[in-house]
Amino acid sequence: xxxxxxxxxxxxxxxxxxxxxxxxxxxxxxxxxxxxxxxxxxxxxxxxxxxxxxxxxxxxxxxxxxxxxxxxxxxxxxxxxxxxxxxxxxxxxxxxxxxxxxxxxxxxxxxxxxxxxxxxxxxxxxxxxxxxxxxxxxxxxxxxxxxxxxxxxxxxxxxxxxxxxxxxxxxxxxxxxxxxxxxxxxxxxxxxxxxxxxxxxxxxxxxxxxxxxxxxxxxxxxxxxxxxxxxxxxxxxxxxxxxxxxxxxxxxxxxxxxxxxxxxxxxxxxxxxxxxxxxxxxxxxxxxxxxxxxxxxxxxxxxxxxxxxxxxxxxxxxxxxxxxxxxxxxxxxxxxxxxxxxxxxxxxxxxxxxxx
Amino acid sequence: xxxxxxxxxxxxxxxxxxxxxxxxxxxxxxxxxxxxxxxxxxxxxxxxxxxxxxxxxxxxxxxxxxxxxxxxxxxxxxxxxxxxxxxxxxxxxxxxxxxxxxxxxxxxxxxxxxxxxxxxxxxxxxxxxxxxxxxxxxxxxxxxxxxxxxxxxxxxxxxxxxxxxxxxxxxxxxxxxxxxxxxxxxxxxxxxxxxxxxxxxxxxxxxxxxxxxxxxxxxxxxxxxxxxxxxxxxxxxxxxxxxxxxxxxxxxxxxxxxxxxxxxxxxxxxxxxxxxxxxxxxxxxxxxxxxxxxxxxxxxxxxxxxxxxxxxxxxxxxxxxxxxxxxxxxxxxxxxxxxxxxxxxxxxxxxxxxxx
DNA sequence: GCACTCTTGTAGATCGGTCTACGTCATGTG
DNA sequence: CACATGACGTAGACCGATCTACAAGAGTGC
Numbered sequence: 001x002x003x004x005x006x007x008x009x010x011x012x013x014x015x016x017x018x019x020x021x022x023x024x025x026x027x028x029x030x031x032x033x034x035x036x037x038x039x040x041x042x043x044x045x046x047x048x049x050x051x052x053x054x055x056x057x058x059x060x061x062x063x064x065x066x067x068x069x070x071x072x073x074x075x076x077x078x079x080x081x082x083x084x085x086x087x088x089x090x091x092x093x094x095x096x097x098x099x100x101x102x103x104x105x106x107x108x109x110x111x112x113x114x115x116x117x118x119x120x121x122x123x124x125x126x127x128x129x130x131x132x133x134x135x136x137x138x139x140x141x142x143x144x145x146x147x148x149x150x151x152x153x154x155x156x157x158x159x160x161x162x163x164x165x166x167x168x169x170x171x172x173x174x175x176x177x178x179x180x181x182x183x184x185x186x187x188x189x190x191x192x193x194x195x196x197x198x199x200x201x202x203x204x205x206x207x208x209x210x211x212x213x214x215x216x217x218x219x220x221x222x223x224x225x226x227x228x229x230x231x232x233x234x235x236x237x238x239x240x241x242x243x244x245x246x247x248x249x250x251x252x253x254x255x256x257x258x259x260x261x262x263x264x265x266x267x268x269x270x271x272x273x274x275x276x277x278x279x280x281x282x283x284x285x286x287x288x289x290x291x292x293x294x295x296x297x298x299x300x301x302x303x304x305x306x307x308x309x310x311x312x313x314x315x316x317x318x319x320x321x322x323x324x325x326x327x328x329x330x331x332x333x334x335x336x337x338x339x340x341x342x343x344x345x346x347x348x349x350x351x352x353x354x355x356x
Numbered sequence: 357x358x359x360x361x362x363x364x365x366x367x368x369x370x371x372x373x374x375x376x377x378x379x380x381x382x383x384x385x386x387x388x389x390x391x392x393x394x395x396x397x398x399x400x401x402x403x404x405x406x407x408x409x410x411x412x413x414x415x416x417x418x419x420x421x422x423x424x425x426x427x428x429x430x431x432x433x434x435x436x437x438x439x440x441x442x443x444x445x446x447x448x449x450x451x452x453x454x455x456x457x458x459x460x461x462x463x464x465x466x467x468x469x470x471x472x473x474x475x476x477x478x479x480x481x482x483x484x485x486x487x488x489x490x491x492x493x494x495x496x497x498x499x500x501x502x503x504x505x506x507x508x509x510x511x512x513x514x515x516x517x518x519x520x521x522x523x524x525x526x527x528x529x530x531x532x533x534x535x536x537x538x539x540x541x542x543x544x545x546x547x548x549x550x551x552x553x554x555x556x557x558x559x560x561x562x563x564x565x566x567x568x569x570x571x572x573x574x575x576x577x578x579x580x581x582x583x584x585x586x587x588x589x590x591x592x593x594x595x596x597x598x599x600x601x602x603x604x605x606x607x608x609x610x611x612x613x614x615x616x617x618x619x620x621x622x623x624x625x626x627x628x629x630x631x632x633x634x635x636x637x638x639x640x641x642x643x644x645x646x647x648x649x650x651x652x653x654x655x656x657x658x659x660x661x662x663x664x665x666x667x668x669x670x671x672x673x674x675x676x677x678x679x680x681x682x683x684x685x686x687x688x689x690x691x692x693x694x695x696x697x698x699x700x701x702x703x704x705x706x707x708x709x710x711x712x
Numbered sequence: 713g714c715a716c717t718c719t720t721g722t723a724g725a726t727c728g729g730t731c732t733a734c735g736t737c738a739t740g741t742g
Numbered sequence: 743c744a745c746a747t748g749a750c751g752t753a754g755a756c757c758g759a760t761c762t763a764c765a766a767g768a769g770t771g772c
Binding site for chain 2: 757758759760761
């Protein structure tokens with residue numbers, strides 16, 4: 001409820017005067033500290049109520065805790081990330097901690113700025129999702145403030161991590177596509193192909209699994225990797241070009257659901273259907289289950305990951321110092337976007353129809 | 357770039373010692389204040405660089421500004437809200453202000469808690485999207501800290517507002533559906549029907565426009581309003597029940613795209629298509645343009661609204677005190693989910709087919 | 713040469729809490 | 743009864759910045 005509108009600036013001093021006690025006494029009461037008689041507690045509580053006093057987090061932060069947990073997150077437009085936030089918010093409810101989110105401006109320095117901003121604000125702990133920041137930088141950061149990273153495979157010593165088993169997940173996708181009979185499978189990644197990718201980045205692992213799975217299936221010569229920085233639009237354009245080529249793939253495995261949506265869009269643009277080109281994603285965002293989309297993908301339970309991360313962080317804030325690395329089991333969800341490839345020859349005929 | 361990992365706790369004192377000047381001098385340099393010689397500025401800047409100094413926002417907050425802007429937001433899972441954030445983030449980039457988001461826990465007190473949390477953290481200004489909080493409470497709040505509300509039609513004197521013209525937008529939807537020939541149009545709202553709705557809430561306005569449009573078209577007896585608190589799942593269930601009734605509507609107008617997705621889902625569940633039941637939403641979220649969804653809806657340009665809100669707030673922080681109320685023009689986007697109703701009689705036959 | 717302004721820098725109060733050290737009073741204990 | 747023990751409160755330093763007031767030195771005009 002509304003309780004009471006925030007009244008200008010009532011300080012602990014005012015409360016102390018109203019209750020006829022010292023500032024320290026009021027401080028003790030609001031911190032639930034030792035050495036407070038029931039009588040005084042009642043008087044102080046009443047004064048707090050009466051004046052509508054709220055402790056200043058800034059002032060608190062100068063000595064003690066701010067009861068604030070920072071969550072750094074890239075691009076909120078990708079619906080997978082809000083899932084993480086929902087999980088963390090839920091885990092935090094009931095604790096005295098307040099979750100505060102800092103969006104990383106995708107244009108500027110990948111996450112560094114946002115994480116810094118949180119630390120500058122004296123948060124008691126940080127959860128972050130930046131896959132690209134330097135592990136060493138994180139170790140140094142973790143020496144100052146508790147840190148939990150989501151979606152990183154590095155077994156750090158100073159901070160905790162929460163990931164899903166990307167290797168397993170990607171393998172499930174590839175097995176599924178190969179079992180359906182696909183041989184011409186392309187992969188869509190957000191990893192830049194020119195530069196050496198940071199090892200341990202989820203997308204890099206998925207890419208690697210794709211490569212080895214193709215190799216193991218004797219399809220090394222059919223390996224086709226397309227790289228799109230990010231954004232659905234990019235994926236759509238790049239894939240549309242691919243699909244209008246004469247030897248288009250019969251299946252596309254995208255490293256995320258977001259670009260997978262772009263692939264589906266491109267498939268429709270090209271006048272094709274799931275019968276012509278199978279599409280698989282990774283994340284299992286909400287809309288993937290919608291009948292109009294029905295995307296085969298890998299569920300990595302973002303809410304659970306967010307909840308886990310929050311719990312780990314609270315543990316760390318409470319004092320734990322040995323690192324913990326949680327791995328969530330991913331699960332393939334087969335939907336209508338993946339089907340067996342058309343028998344050879346039929347494809348050409350149908351493509352012609354699609355073009356009219 | 358990484359610059360330098362956050363080094364434990366270098367204070368202004370340390371910098372002053374390193375540069376051989378007073379604390380006040382350092383403070384002047386980092387605030388770009390008057391009375392600093394180029395020589396001293398250089399020395400101090402060098403010391404800051406060398407030590408990796410970062411000013412503590414908490415300490416700053418005790419006297420001056422925190423250079424932090426708080427954004428309160430309900431349910432991040434609705435993709436419309438991230439659009440607002442994206443706009444605000446973009447507008448904030450380049451300013452010294454950092455955006456910080458506080459998610460309102462939908463379970464607990466509608467937004468109050470989150471807004472309070474931001475104010476407790478000494479933010480220099482607040483942008484909020486809570487449609488339900490009390491205007492008076494907001495006025496009191498606005499007396500303390502600059503406030504911009506998004507999606508509220510109240511012409512407040514103490515704070516600014518950014519809204520789209522819900523009346524116009526809803527009217528466009530209704531005109532479109534009526535022009536197509538629909539007579540049996542149902543409305544899906546998130547406004548609770550029992551309690552008196554807060555006036556000025558966007559959904560309440562859309563509901564009102566629906567009612568009067570039906571009346572003006574002589575269809576007062578066909579008015580059908582369904583209320584679902586929130587969530588796509590709810591909408592899907594409620595509408596599925598509606599669609600399996602004998603006199604199902606030929607069109608559904610949902611107060612948001614999110615529930616509209618639920619409606620589309622229900623239509624598919626019932627074995628029907630857009631030819632049987634037209635669906636219109638409101639917001640124009642990203643996925644609405646996807647060929648698998650192709651939802652007719654109203655674009656209210658969330659990014660622009662977010663940007664506007666941020667700009668208004670920065671103006672207020674800079675000193676403006678007269679209230680400003682910006683109205684964004686909504687625009688109907690017609691897609692495949694709305695079609696003319698089937699001619700009478702045909703519907704019954706097709707429904708039977710759909711059930712097999 | 714003297715008063716005056718302007719520039720540049722400093723000292724020290726201040727913001728609103730927390731925390732440590734200590735004082736006071738009532739209660740047990742030998 | 744003297745002394746230790748605990749419970750309860752208070753005084754005052756402290757956190758790390760900002761901000762006001764002021765001092766010192768350099769020009770400037772008459």
